[in-house]
Amino acid sequence: MNTKTLNFSLNGLAESIEVTPRTRLLDALRSNLQLTGTKEGCGTGDCGSCTVLLDGNAVNSCMVAALQVEGCEVTTIEGVGKPGNLHPVQQAMVQEGGIQCGFCTPGMVMSLKSLFDEQTNPDEETVRVAISSNLCRCTGYTKIIEAARALGAGEVNADKAINKNGALGSRMTRIDAEQKVTGRAVYAEDVQLPRMIYGVVLRSPHAHAKILSIDTSEAEQIAGVKAIVSARDTEMDYFGYELQDYRVFAVDKVRFRGEPVAAVAATTIDIARHAASKIRIDYEELPAVFDPEEAMTDDAPLVHDDCSAYALDWETERSGNLCYRLEIDDGDIEKGFAEADEIIEAEYETPEAHPGSIEPHSSTAMPDANGRITVWTTTQKPFAFRSFLAKALKRPVSTFKVIPTQIGGGFGGKLFPCLEPYAVLLAERADRPVQMTLTREEEMYGTLLRHPAKVKLKTGVKKDGTLVAHSVRMLFNTGAFGLYGPNTAALASLMATGPYRIPNVSITGLVTYTNNVPCGSVRCPGGPQMAFAVEAHIDKIARTINMDPLALRLKNAWEDGDYTCSGQKLESVSMKECLQKAANAIDWDKPRQLGEGKGIAANWWVSGTWGTQSLIESNEDGTFRLITGTVDMGPGGLNSSVLQLAAQGLGVPVDSITLVQGDTDSMPWDHGTGGSRMTFTIGKSAFEAAEDIKQQLLEEAARDLEASVNDLELVKDRVQVQGDPDSHVLLSKLCYQRHKKHGGPMVGVSSVLDDPTPTTKKHPVGGFPAASFCAHAVELSVDDSTGEIDLKRYAAVHDVGNAINPTGCEGQIEGGVAMGLGMALMEEIREDKGRVMNPGFADYLLLTAEDMPPTQTILVEQPAVEGPFGIKGVGEPPTAPPTGAVANALVDALDLDVTRLPLTPEEVSARIRIRQS
Amino acid sequence: MINDFDFLQARSLTEALDILSANSDVLAIAGGTNVMVNMKRAPLETECLLDLSKLDELKTISEENNCIRLGAGVTFSHLLNWKPGGVIEDLMQPMCRAFAGPLIRNLATVGGNVCDASAAADLTPVLVALDASVELQSASDGIRTLNLVDFLQGVRKTARRKDELLTAITFSRPDADDCCFYYKLGKRKADAISIVSLAMIVKLEKDKVASSRISLGAVAPVAIRATTAEKILQGAILNDETIRACTEAAISDSSPIDDFRAGGDYRRQMVGVLVEKGLNAINNA
Known part of the structure; x- marks a missing residue:
């Protein structure tokens, strides 16, 4: 050109x-x-x-x-500003914790700078409008708006902006804040390599079709095309997590619109796209099925010929399009219903939703001279991706070196390798680095979505509000591949009773294949789906027996010693405290105005699963390196609270520990980030590794000081004899002599294993180390003529056990609230016969800063028995309750029957018409 | 092969018009917000992009003898900061606040929004309610003026000839005592695509409606006048009965489609709701 x-x-x-x-x-x-x-x-x-x-x-x-x-x-x-010399807007963002994954941050800073170039103290509404074009998926905008307020009020200054106090409970500034707020953090698409070319995936245009032939000859002739790959020239195997039913390319037939069929690399992305359009594939369309109920009928088209042949770690009954089935029974359901004064039945439906990271998927693969391949990518699980690549492409794990880049938001969306295998294959074929990035449109059907669900509930209750029987049928539409379908159903089944004591329970979970876009494990998988159904149902029960919804919850809420439906005994249960605080925050007992309503919803979640290893190594100057193979997808646990825990374990200032992150060749193995495990699990291992190296330091010092280890203490930069600070040795001296004379650095090690907690029942999820509890409450008004909802204020109360870094906890909660409110109000993937009708942020709507209500975040700290320092995970839970809270507030305002999300003006309007007729 | 196109930046209106008349396949851009968004999705079907963003003569707003002239290059941010007072301001301000977000408002121009001729365009219902005209210029024929409703011919279809440039939008300043109402219904508070939008101007004389212009967006291929509804208002007393009849007429004046953004039934129902809201607001003012 x-x-x-x-x-x-x-x-x-x-x-x-x-x-x-x-x-x-x-x-x-x-x-x-x-x-x-x-x-x-x-x-x-x-x-x-x-x-x-x-x-x-x-x-x-x-x-x-x-x-x-x-x-x-x-x-x-x-x-705008540089690390060490930040612009006031950047200082404000750092000071108030307005930064998480950092991907939207540069744009956000530019919009705020533009605002503050014009006015010095804008009001809140002006700030919200000024950043309303800048989508943020992590923060819920709350701390960004607070940053603007603080800046306008003159409360921001360079000295205060960065808090280096690493004590537990301190609002320490995350260590990656400056690089992110100045745009210096390197994300996957920022990777640039010599001779790098660009790849694209060619995807199926049909929801279900036989592949008759693939002809790449014309595409191969196009100048600039360097490699084309498809199933016919790729050695492949099935891969996945618990269920392995996915292959890199469609073989013989395609099962959803968007399934990869071939991939092309060329010197420019435009040439690659053009070449992909010239690959001729003959398809023969097959009858397709999209509705999950229809998929289970005998004459439904089969998505997979024999789905029971796929490897699955869990026992289940599978046939036809039934991907997974689970049954949990507790007590005697018939007896329970016989005891009930009222039986309330309803079916609830939640839509397919998108993780919505602002950073698109991007991967770069480079073959090296000895046949190994390096992959730079945006992943929540570098080691799992190495295993995926090995299994999917039938290579040894050692073939791959995965280098995780900064993650511009994960939310479960970066748990599945939707580009890495193609980048690897194309790079090998072209023998040069290949970079691939999904367009936003491809993001909407080329990655994994949140399972749409239908949940039927039948609940027996006594007149006094005692819940006695609860029958649940959950149906998840997993789309063309199962992948995380079984996990989602299993986690959802744990949440099927909500945080309520119900003696007689019967739960059936079904996961069906259809020809829709496949679903995966999105933040709090199964959580918002179940929380909407259960919490809306609790309000329906309350109305039926004419009881206050808060009172009904308080009457049945779990207490210490109650059991989950999987038979795990619960400890440190704070459910009632959370509910009461959430209700108080919105003045629950004060009367509502016409057209206004208040809603409350409770939830609980599991935390702290899977294994990891952390190392802490001494430097020769008495500082330390915390070495972990995990990654921070944005919330900041790794960049703040894990370091705070390491510093606590060692007894040194937090800035004498450097966080070392790296690739799968050089780091200790870790399961990855997700499952609300960062501070709980990696924090625990960092603390234990710190204790380990501290013991070694004390022993080294004991020799040096000719004292007993038991008489020594480590204080900041030295080990000293307790009560005799003059008898001390500096860590710098200890480490120097150890490094130079006595066999190199000291290394503290801790491996935290997935230590199963006992349960009385067999459940696929098994036991979990700790439960966390939360309750949300919202006040809203609704225009009953248009159906428009206006959120007035929001309160989120979370029991985090111990807030190691309150800013981080609050930030995650506010972001989770925004994500949950998105599901409640506007987020929905609309598929029409397998075609995503709204593939982009113009029509798949995330909350903007103008939509996010003023949000009060309240932390409860009732320590977990199992967690390190009583920590309970907080990453996923805040996503679940907003759906129920908003639905209940709407019902409170207009006395509607709300059974379906999202509550768009059109949906609300339809519900109003149903009530009127 | 991948389409190749040229890029020309006009330094004067005359130069822009000459380029348009000399080349048969030129795509003019100003803010670029409609054209550049497609760059990512599909090859650009043109031989030449003609950039108008440097033409300061298109960026002015002027008023002479009660006639307002909006240069085609006026951005929505400019429009938002414009304080003409009266009905114009009462319609333009809420429309601009509801138009996309601040980033796009800083780029997008009024000429671009009108020429793009999207069914869901936010500006056109306001302009139709103001009974606006468009000024088209070409090197060969000079200036011609068309009423906006005649200019808008369908979804992405206008009466602009390929050698013409839309240079300005003109409309008369409504009387100081005219009443007006604007409402945009979308799925979120900022940066939302319109489900239905309404702009109306009503002239009341004593308690009767002397005249009215009711314009609806996103419920027909282009922004329309609800002419049946206007006829019902003409000379009528603004009471519940008139309002009911007028909303029903407005519904029948609309012809919305069913799509994933909203069902046709809902859009129709909302036409009635918004018209009723507007008339009630005017009646109670």
Whole structure:
């Protein structure tokens, strides 16, 4: 394409570059000028992660042709502030904890800078509007809005911005805050390698079809095409987590619209796309099935010929399109219903939803000289991805070195290798590095979604509100592949009683295959689905027996010593405290105005599963390295609370410990991030590793000081004799002599294993180390003519056991609230015969800063018995209760029957019409 | 092969018009927010992009003899900060706040929004209610003026000839005592695509409606006038009965589609709800 010279001013300096008419300003910055602080989240102007200032105005750089900025002044995040010399807006973001994954952060900073360039103390509404084009999936905007308030109020300064106090319970600044707020953090698409080319996946245009032939000959002739791969030239095996039913490419037939059929790499992404469009595939369409109930009928088209042949770690009954079935019984359900005064039945439905990370999936693979392959990627589980690649492509695990990059949001969406295998195959074929990035459109059908669910509940209750029987039928539509379907159903079954004592329970979980886009493990898998059904149902029961919904919950809420439906005895149960605090926060007992309502919902979740290993190694100057193979997908546990726990274990200041992260060749194995395990599990191992090395230091010092280990204490930078600080030896001296003279560094090690907690019943999830409890409450108003809901205020109460870093806890909760409110109000993947109708952020709507209600986050700290320092996981749980809380508040306002999400104006309006008729 | 296209940046209106008349396949962009979004999705079907963003003569708002002239290059941010007072401000301000988000408002232009001719465009119902005209210029024929409702011919279809440029939008300032109402119904509070939008201007004389213009967005291929509804209002006393008849007429004036954004039934129902809201608001003012 014809290139032209573009002259403009960039961050105050003159620039002259060659671009084409096709080059967007975003491409010019990221590719031509290697300024990768400006991010591409969607490329369609819907997310704001590419925000720059153009002649002082904040704009989407993806919507500006580079040549349009001739003679203009452009300011990017690189021109705003640097680590150690932050712009006031950046200081405010760091100080108030407005940064999590950091992917939206540069754009957010640019919008805020533009606002504060114009006014010094904007009101809250003005701030919300100013950042309403900038989507953030992690923070729920609350701390970003707080950052703007603090800046306007003159409460921000450079000294205060970074808190280095690493004591447990301190609001220590996460150590990656400065690199993220200045756009210096390196994400997967920021990886640039010499000779790198670009790949795309060719996907099935049909929901169900036989592949008759694949002809790549025309595509191969196109100049610039370097590699084409498909099933016919790839050695493949089935892979997955508990259920292994997925292969890298469709073989013989495609099962969903979007299934990978081939992949192409070329010197530019445009050539690769063009070549993919020239691959000729003959399909013969097959009858397809999309409805999960229909899928279970005898004459439904089979998605898999024999699904029972797929490896599954758990026992189940499978046939036809039934991917997984689970039955849990507790007590005597018939006897329970016989004892009930009222029996309340309803069916609830939740939509397919998207994890919604603002960072798209991106992977880069590079073959090396000795036949191994390095993969840079955005993954929650570097080691699991290494295993996936090995199993999927039939290679030894040692073939792959996975280098995790910064993760621009995970939420379960980065648990499955949707690009890595193709990048590997193309890089091998082309013998050069290949980078692949999903477009936002592909994100919506080329990754795994949250399972849509139908939940039938039948509950028996006595007049006094005692719940006596609860029968549950949950149906999850897993789409074309099972993958996490069984896990989702199993976790959901644990949540099927809610946090309530019900003596007689019968639960059936069903997972069916259909020709829809496959589903995976999205933050709190099964949680929001069940929480909506159970919590809406509890309110329905309360109305039936004319009891206050809060009172009904308090009457039946778990207490210490109660059991889950899987037969695990619960300890440190704070359910009632959470409920009461949430209710108080929105003045539950005060009367509602016309058209206003209040709703409450409770939830619980499991935390602290799977194994990891942490190492702490001494440096020769008496500082330390915390070495872990895990990754931080944004919440910051690894970048703050895990370090705080390590510092606590050692007794040294937190900034004398460096966090070391790296690749799967050099790091100790870890299961990855997810499952609300970071602070609980990795924190525990970091603490134990710190205790281990501390013991070694004390022993080394005992020799040096000729004292008994028991008489020594480690204080900051030295080991001293208790009560005699003059008798001491500096850690720097101890470590130096150990390194130089006595066999190298000291290493503290801790392996935390998945230690099963006993249960009285057999349940696929098994026992879990700790439960966490939460309750949310919301006050809203609704326009009964249009169906529009306006959230007035929100309260989220979470028992986190022990808030190691309260800022991190609150940030996760606020982000989870935003995600749950999204499911409650607007998020829904709309599939029409397997075609995603709303593939992008213009029509798959996340909450904006204007939609997020003022949110009060209340931390309860009732220590867990099992957790390190009583910690309970907080990552997933906040996602679940918003669905139920909003639904119940709506019912409270208008006395409707609410059984389906999301509660769009149209859905609310339909419910109002049903009530009126 | 991948389509190749040229990029030209016009330095004057005359130059832009010359380029348009000399080339048969030119796509003019100003803010670029409609064109660039497609760059990612599909090859751009044009031989040449013509950039109008440097044409300062298109970026002015002026008023002469009660006639307002919005240059085609005026951005929505500019429009949001414009304080003309009266009905114009009361319609334009809420429309601009509901138009996309601040980032796009800083780029998108009024000319671009009108020429894009999306069924869900936010600006056009307001302009239709203001009975606006568009000014089209070409190198060969100079200026011609068309009423906006005649300019908008269908989804993504306008009466603009390939050699013409939409240079301005003009409309008369409504009388100081005219009443108005604007409402956009979307799925979230910011950056939402319109499900239904309504802009109306009503002139009351004593307690009767002397005249009215009711415009609806996103319920027909283009922003429409609810002419049957307007006829019912003409000369009528604004009471419950009139309002009911008017909302029913407005519903019949609309022809919304069913799509994943909203069902046709809901859109129709909301036409009635919004018109009723508007008339009640005007009646109670």
